[in-house]
Amino acid sequence: MDDRHLIETQQSSEELLKGRFLHAFRDTVRLPDGSSAVREYVKHPGAVMIIPLLPDAAGEMRVVLERQYRYPVKQVMIEFPAGKLDPGEDILACAQRELQEETGYRATEWARAGVLHPVISYSTEFIEVWFARGLTLGERQLDEGEFLDVFSATPAELLQWCREGQVTDAKTLTGMLWLQNVLSGAWALDWRPAA
Incomplete structure (x- = not known):
């Protein structure tokens, strides 16, 4: 065109x-x-968002989420783990670092889903969307001044929160779209071992 x-x-x-x-x-x-x-x-330097897949004891799929107070909107928000790129940082390395620092989880497999531009009218920000699986829990390493709760939910619970307006974060809403399509088999992912 x-x-x-x-x-x-x-x-x-x-x-x-x-x-x-x-x-x-x-x-x-x-x-x-x-x-x-x-x-x-x-x-904006760019960022990553991770959709961590966590099977529970019964084998049902859950996703790891966070609750964090976001000062500009004066609300505690439900979000997928995410964070900004450091100068010169590899995008997958950033996703791995952010997942471990914020949630304590490390993943054995990663798949890039795509990219989103959350506020195209006034920002250069892009967010790379990654899926992670094969999770093992370790210690979190939150940044100074960072406070958040980590929890898990089923995709059905997250979808309901999106529909009811409990989840309004643009990246998490986009992540739910990716998650629905991946779980239904409509969108395939190319999984690779963690580096």
Whole structure:
């Protein structure tokens, strides 16, 4: 497809904020019709989200989830484990690190599901979605100032929480879509051993 009739071209850029985590800009762009507009956005280093699969004693599949207070929305949210990439970090290594640090679990097998862009209107953020299985529990290593609860639920429970509005986190809702399609056999995963 030829998308030239949709492309905006940067004319100038102004840095608004450079924090420890976020980097905000205000750009002037030329629109496809030749006029100008202003775009404000945040540069983000990227992140990973993990969908950890945990069979229970009866062999029923469960997923590992977290409950964490998110200051911007002033709520405790139910989420899949996730975290941002460190500079130069390999994406799978980041997923393995975040799963272990936040939940204490290590996985013997990993499968990349895909990528999502949670807020395309004002951020460059992308989140790589990974599945993990063959979990063994060890010690968590939470970051300083990080507080969260780890628990497990069945996919049916998670789906109900999504439907009822208890889960509103965009990445977790997307993860539920992936999980449904993987469990139904509609979407296949390419599993590989942990490095």
